[in-house]
Amino acid sequence: MLEAKGLSFHYGKKKVLENITFSVQKGEMLGILGPNGSGKTTLFKLISGILEPDSGDLFIKERKLTQYKQKELARIISTLSQQTIETFSYTVKEIVSMGRYAHQIGWIQGLTVEDKAIISRAMEQTGISHYSDSLIGELSGGEKQRVYLAQCLAQEPEILLLDEPTNHLDLSFQKELLDTLKMWSRDKGLTIVCIFHDLNLASLYCDRLLLLHHNQIESDANPREVLQENTIKKVYKTDVMRTLHPQVPAAQLVISPESAEKSGQEVIGEEHLHISHDYISITTNFPLKTLSSGVTGAGVGWHKYFVNRHVNKDYHCDDYKVEMNSYLENNGFLPSETVGMMTAVELEDAAYGSYQAGASSVFIVVTASVGHAVDAALSEQHPSYILPGTINLWIFINGELSEQAFLQCAMTATEAKTSVLRNRQVADPLTGTTATGTPTDSLLIAATQSGEHHEFAGTITSLGKVVAKGVYECLTEALDRRESSIKAREEG
């Protein structure tokens, strides 16, 4: 559809683009990226025909760009820039109608019935029909951009060029505009070439990215390949970290501020622990990185409050999350910053302890009951309704963990838990075999992410060893205490 062969351009003696070669297929959405001054805008002006290359050729539909008449070109390529000059206050409809200029023949031809149909369709597609008689000056930035997009559509182009079209738009308009473009490129085969400032948006929407660096093409590939940490570091001279998008398989890059609030010297330990009849809590001064299961704050996140709440055995609530949130709020915890769990165990029976692992220390808190233990190997035989009886494990690590260390830590803790049940010969009441846990067990791994770095936390690593030991000891103690307190209650 569009092909550039060895394009070069100079402003005076300053080289702006050198030997740019790429091509775009029909229906493809190509993103052009690059730091300021890398030549993005110049490339854009070359493609739209505003500038002529010093050397090299541009082909549109296999014909040289220079061989097109202005109107012919405007029937194929349409352009949307960041901002448009507005001198006089035209109405929205007048502006959209100007998109038909290239299709009008002769000097005085007006709008045909077909033109009018295309104009109103363009306004419908961009959702601006209801202000077709408004003056452009009365509209907001986002609305204006939609008007100019409608003007582009009225051109009925095969290629749409966009120069940072979302630059002045707020979040909802950015998404709306890009969703619309993506849909057109996919459903109608519209070819889109778009300059992006925002790498993450480009990653989400483009089929292919062209990264410019020092006036040349640094890479030209699919977004996940282009947006490598090392490449971006080199081109943008900025440290970035690649992370994942929670919903779609697109690379996302994040930066960390230079003055990121470091957690300092705070070491999580017994002095943070608060145990009452109602709940066990730990409150830290700064958020910890957490991997957890539970009622609130589950999954991966950053949290400051950790609450293990006692509920009666007959606790039942349809919307337990909402109930838990209001409970947390009433007790002075910010739900959005809290990992919250529930247990039917008496909190006086909780066990905890600190363990040293090299330069890092680990603090473990456990509440446990094995009333309805289950053997995972035979869990198929169990009904799916949930009976209380819970082992809640909290593992706080004063150190920095990699993502895989978090996962390995979870495995290590689970294995240690299973080991405790095996050694105590806790049986699955239904199958009679040795239980491996209970159906409602929860786990929290929270790391301060400062101090010693741990890449691994498997059972035989220095960190894994203390996690295993700590979980084993604390869980054993917690079960011992529960047994003795039940015995005491029965006797008393």
Next chain:
Amino acid sequence: MFLNNRKAAYLLAAFFLIIALFLGISVGTVSVPFLTIVKIFANLISPTEIFDVDKMQANIVYNIRLPRVILSGLVGASLAIAGCSFQGLLRNPLADPYTLGVSSGASVGAVATLFFHISIPVLGGYTLPVLSILSAFITILCVLLFARRLDPAMKVETIILTGIIFSSFLAAFISLFIALTGDELRQIIGWLLGSVSMRGWVYIQMFLPFFVVGCLLLLLQGKELNILAFGEERAQHLGVQVRFRKILILLAGSMLTGAAVAVSGTIGFVGLVIPHLIRLLTGPDHRHVLPLSIIVGSGFLILADLLARSIISPAELPIGVITALAGAPVFAVLLLNHRRKGR
């Protein structure tokens, strides 16, 4: 806010022009009633004289009032449509042949022609308008080139400032000519301040070809001017041959301005006030602002001329004084609004 019905706008403008025409012909030291004017026109059109009218009145109307009114109408129309197209092309509501220095440029050409008694044989009587037009065109090119050097973005204020600098510079030339002139002093000054008096049919004949060609060229640029209002790059993206249209519009605008200056001297602010007024009434669509500028511009200048010759009758004020008195305040208000919008 706009007159939704464009027909109404055209009717109103036509009505205004006709009233101005009749007033212009009727009022003077010898008053000619409207009915008499109609009769005289009827006699002019029909081969046999149907109505019996006073020969002297018919003479006054045909030889003095009518050419004067027609000439002022043509000049007003030219200046208004030229101003309108300069404004659209330069995306600048303050642009006008006068503020851009085009009028001064044309004046220098005309004054030089008068001063040196230049007469190019091929052109004959057309020497004056042709040289006026030429110097008008050269001036606008110089102004634009200079403004671009000063500020590549060609901001509105830069262009106006450049126009004023050129105007002053060219005015100095004119002063020089005047200082060097002996006997023709009165003639040149009177011409400079702008007047449509005692020009006669010859001037109309001289002016008409330029008027027709210039207006036709500009009237065909309505769509392009609408699109050019969004910037030259945008216009090119939408399919306008920017360079070609730009030169065409500048040429036609300079032609009209130059010809107008050649027959009537410098008359300011018509090109500024009239298009602005029309945009307020009908919106900025050049396909309508251009023709309406012609109609309203001519009516306006006919009335201005009427005022100029009747305020201190039997003496005459220069017509440029009247248009400046009406136009300068409008210009000031426009500039203030423009500043407030921060563009």
